[in-house]
Amino acid sequence: xxxxxxxxxxxxxxxxxxxxxxxxxxxxxxxxxxxxxxxxxxxxxxxxxxxxxxxxxxxxxxxxxxxxxxxxxxxxxxxxxxxxxxxxxxxxxxxxxxxxxxxxxxxxxxxxxxxxxxxxxxxxxxxxxxxxxxxxxxxxxxxxxxxxxxxxxxxxxxxxxxxxxxxxxxxxxxxxxxxxxxxxxxxxxxxxxxxxxxxxxxxxxxxxxxxxxxxxxxxxxxxxxxxxxxxxxxxxxxxxxxxxxxxxxxxxxxxxxxxxxxxxxxxxxxxxxxxxxxxxxxxxxxxxxxxxxxxxxxxxxxxxxxxxxxxxxxxxxxxxxxxxxxxxxxxxxxxxxxxxxxxxxxxxxxxxxxxxxxxxxxxxxxxxxxxxxxxxxxxxxxx
Amino acid sequence: xxxxxxxxxxxxxxxxxxxxxxxxxxxxxxxxxxxxxxxxxxxxxxxxxxxxxxxxxxxxxxxxxxxxxxxxxxxxxxxxxxxxxxxxxxxxxxxxxxxxxxxxxxxxxxxxxxxxxxxxxxxxxxxxxxxxxxxxxxxxxxxxxxxxxxxxxxxxxxxxxxxxxxxxxxxxxxxxxxxxxxxxxxxxxxxxxxxxxxxxxxxxxxxxxxxxxxxxxxxxxxxxxxxxxxxxxxxxxxxxxxxxxxxxxxxx
Numbered sequence: 001x002x003x004x005x006x007x008x009x010x011x012x013x014x015x016x017x018x019x020x021x022x023x024x025x026x027x028x029x030x031x032x033x034x035x036x037x038x039x040x041x042x043x044x045x046x047x048x049x050x051x052x053x054x055x056x057x058x059x060x061x062x063x064x065x066x067x068x069x070x071x072x073x074x075x076x077x078x079x080x081x082x083x084x085x086x087x088x089x090x091x092x093x094x095x096x097x098x099x100x101x102x103x104x105x106x107x108x109x110x111x112x113x114x115x116x117x118x119x120x121x122x123x124x125x126x127x128x129x130x131x132x133x134x135x136x137x138x139x140x141x142x143x144x145x146x147x148x149x150x151x152x153x154x155x156x157x158x159x160x161x162x163x164x165x166x167x168x169x170x171x172x173x174x175x176x177x178x179x180x181x182x183x184x185x186x187x188x189x190x191x192x193x194x195x196x197x198x199x200x201x202x203x204x205x206x207x208x209x210x211x212x213x214x215x216x217x218x219x220x221x222x223x224x225x226x227x228x229x230x231x232x233x234x235x236x237x238x239x240x241x242x243x244x245x246x247x248x249x250x251x252x253x254x255x256x257x258x259x260x261x262x263x264x265x266x267x268x269x270x271x272x273x274x275x276x277x278x279x280x281x282x283x284x285x286x287x288x289x290x291x292x293x294x295x296x297x298x299x300x301x302x303x304x305x306x307x308x309x310x311x312x313x314x315x316x317x318x319x320x321x322x323x324x325x326x327x328x329x330x331x332x333x334x335x336x337x338x339x340x341x342x343x344x345x346x347x348x349x350x351x352x353x354x355x356x357x358x359x360x361x362x363x364x365x366x367x368x369x370x371x372x373x374x375x376x377x378x379x380x381x382x383x
Numbered sequence: 384x385x386x387x388x389x390x391x392x393x394x395x396x397x398x399x400x401x402x403x404x405x406x407x408x409x410x411x412x413x414x415x416x417x418x419x420x421x422x423x424x425x426x427x428x429x430x431x432x433x434x435x436x437x438x439x440x441x442x443x444x445x446x447x448x449x450x451x452x453x454x455x456x457x458x459x460x461x462x463x464x465x466x467x468x469x470x471x472x473x474x475x476x477x478x479x480x481x482x483x484x485x486x487x488x489x490x491x492x493x494x495x496x497x498x499x500x501x502x503x504x505x506x507x508x509x510x511x512x513x514x515x516x517x518x519x520x521x522x523x524x525x526x527x528x529x530x531x532x533x534x535x536x537x538x539x540x541x542x543x544x545x546x547x548x549x550x551x552x553x554x555x556x557x558x559x560x561x562x563x564x565x566x567x568x569x570x571x572x573x574x575x576x577x578x579x580x581x582x583x584x585x586x587x588x589x590x591x592x593x594x595x596x597x598x599x600x601x602x603x604x605x606x607x608x609x610x611x612x613x614x615x616x617x618x619x620x621x622x623x624x625x626x627x628x629x630x631x632x633x634x635x
Binding site: 002003005006009010012013288289292293294295296297298299300301302376377378381 | 456459462464465484485488489490491492493495497499503505506507508512516517519520525528564
């Protein structure tokens with residue numbers, strides 16, 4: 001700590017240069033933070049996917065429905081512990097921009113399949129008793145100011161009612177929370193029996209099945225058995241683990257992780273050159289001062305450490321401020337107004353960010369530091 | 384890192400002690416048959432050639448000679464800033480030319496105070512921070528470092544300029560800060576390379592008065608490189624160098 005004043009004083013030598021370098025590092029780390037949150041959001045399902053859950057959809061596309069009667073046949077496949085289904089609704093609440101996922105499900109079976117959705121017992125009971133009941137995630141409820149007892153109207157885009165109207169109304173009976181930070185708490189679940197009875201067409205069909213297997217290690221074999229069960233039928237299936245299903249979903253947009261890594265690599269390489277140049281100039285300008293420090297008794301190792309510490313301080317100031325600003329921006333909410341239901345700065349990426357700061361500081365400082373370390377005193381003082 | 388026993392304990396041996404006037408058998412500095420060769424491409428430059436010199440404890444020695452005579456090179460060897468090509472350099476009976484780089488750095492921190500022609504203060508540090516620099520290599524607490532700095536700046540008459548940056552000080556004041564930095568660890572040896580070379584006569588005289596006082600009142604052993612006969616007249620002994628060899632020696 002006693003050397004901190006000396007290290008900090010050196011950064012104040014050329015204030016504008018230091019400020020510009022810190023700003024460039026800061027921008028890089030804002031970008032890093034923001035891309036981390038976006039990548040996490042797009043891959044969120046994969047990271048929270050249950051290892052023991054399979055998704056069973058129509059072989060052609062998830063947009064193609066499957067018969068509700070498949071539930072019993074799937075339940076009889078060896079290795080299957082439980083089965084339930086969901087159907088996409090795709091309605092609009094007031095404005096198409098107000099996007100959130102809406103699904104028709106079987107309440108008890110759904111909550112049993114997804115224990116990460118936490119719903120109080122009295123609200124479960126209310127859902128069981130109310131045919132038009134709906135349960136929504138805390139984030140969506142807060143976003144629209146909904147409270148239990150509210151009647152929520154949705155405009156259907158596909159599923160008209162028996163009377164030909166497209167207006168559906170639901171009674172809010174429960175608000176669920178996520179068991180973990182990464183759990184999606186923006187969704188809107190209502191009862192399949194109400195949906196199936198009231199819709200004009202598609203009766204007896206479901207969107208997809210979710211299956212819990214007895215042994216996660218045998219998930220692939222169970223998936224194959226399910227597909228075999230329905231092979232050559234009018235509705236052939238494609239069963240896969242929830243993680244694989246969600247990875248495929250995310251990859252429809254692109255390999256986000258690879259794109260993010262490519263962008264960040266380019267940014268960090270540029271920043272490394274900027275910071276490295278700053279440090280090299282700074283050390284070159286004070287060759288005589290480094291000579292004086294050595295003449296006073298500073299060892300080569302101490303001079304090396306001083307320059308590296310200066311470089312790390314530079315990276316630390318820019319990087320920490322950048323990640324701080326990124327955190328504030330991310331905390332202010334999803335920039336897409338709902339398309340990224342899970343949007344936060346992941347702790348792992350935050351820690352990795354500090355690792356990157358240290359690596360940047362060391363990489364930018366190592367050459368000038370080695371140069372300073374090798375400097376011969378008499379030669380430095382002659383300059 | 385070595386800890387100084389009593390930095391800035393400038394009271395040893397105390398004001399009024401009579402300084403030795405020439406080398407004694409118990410020499411503090413002993414340079415024996417030293418050669419220093421610099422290589423510039425294929426060319427070899429013999430800067431010092433079989434040079435012998437002894438400096439007694441408490442002596443104030445002036446090293447004079449024309450440019451290129453090897454004065455500063457000799458000072459660098461005595462201060463452990465450079466190593467001889469051959470020969471031996473002993474300070475307080477220790478062969479400093481044989482010390483490793485790390486031990487030599489620790490030795491410099493403990494035994495040598497350096498005063499430069501162009502002061503060589505760090506422009507980004509205040510006077511007191513500059514003086515504190517050598518103490519950062521000790522294990523002294525912050526409070527004790529501050530006390531030592533205050534004493535050293537007091538000795539050079541700059542107690543009122545502690546928070547000033549070098550650019551806010553005159554040349555003479557900057558050199559006094561440089562002397563305070565050299566003194567603050569209470570070193571065995573004070574090595575001054577043209578300490579008045581960048582100063583006007585009045586400021587130069589003030590610096591010479593200060594060095595003389597440090598020698599006479601505080602018993603500091605001083606080796607000063609200078610071109611200036613006016614400066615060398617303050618020393619207790621003058622040694623002339625020419626072409627890397629001692630050419631003449633005289634009491635001041």
